[in-house]
Amino acid sequence: MFYPMFGFDPTYIIVIPALILTLWAQWRVNRTFNEWAQKGSSRGITGAQVARMILNDANLHDVTVQRVHGHLSDHYDPRGRVLRLSDSTHDSTSIAAIGVAAHEAGHALQHDVGYIPLNMRTYFVPLANIGSMGGPILFMIGLFFRSGFMLDLGILLFGLAVMFYLITLPVEFNASNRALAILQGNGYLNGQEMKGARAVLWAAAMTYVASAAMAVSQLLRLLLIRGAVGGNRDD
Secondary structure (H helix, E strand, O other): OOOHHHOOOHHHHHOHHHHHHHHHHHHHHHHHHHHHHOOEOOOOOOHHHHHHHHHHHOOOOOOEEEEEOOOOOOEEEOOOOEEEEEHHHHOOOEHHHHHHHHHHHHHHHHHHHOOHHHHHHHHHHHHHHHHHHHHHHHHHHHHHHOOHHHHHHHHHHHHHHHHHHHHHHHHHHHHHHHHHHHHHHOOOOOHHHHHHHHHHHHHHHHHHHHHHHHHHHHHHHHHHHHHHOOOOOOO
């Protein structure tokens, strides 16, 4: 029997592959974005302009496009119906910026048609926040007091966070597919430029895959520890 709180924890080996994937994905997205951020589009339109045109074509005139500080902090807020583009995207005419802006506009299109995974993710946000913070804390308390109930509750809460990461995958891949189809179909980017947009969005998608893999591996680790201490319960 081992108690991870008080010494070497061999279950960390479960997390190592996901950690490697996470580090690689982060390196890849930064490298790919920086590469295509140096190459401007032939049409000379900015990320904000592309997003606005995509939204207008879908009759989403009530969705506003705003600038937000940060690097790759772009996101769509379905509650406020606001598409926020970062400093590196909003006023840039680069292929990378156009790809990212179109991706975020893709989320607005998902929202407009009631894309179920997006709706599920939106409702899961508060549960995921509670689970990601409270789950591990309750699990550690359960280990300290040898409480099976607290261990199980911690796992259950953390499972909500894992569900959020898994639901995020189809949301992000679908938004990228919508974006690429529009960029090509409406002629926002030419053939070679589309190659760059695909590379940027694929690299971004890998960061979500890595996050999901990390969450799942952490959940498996908690389950393994729970099984190892299963006989020590006071409840």
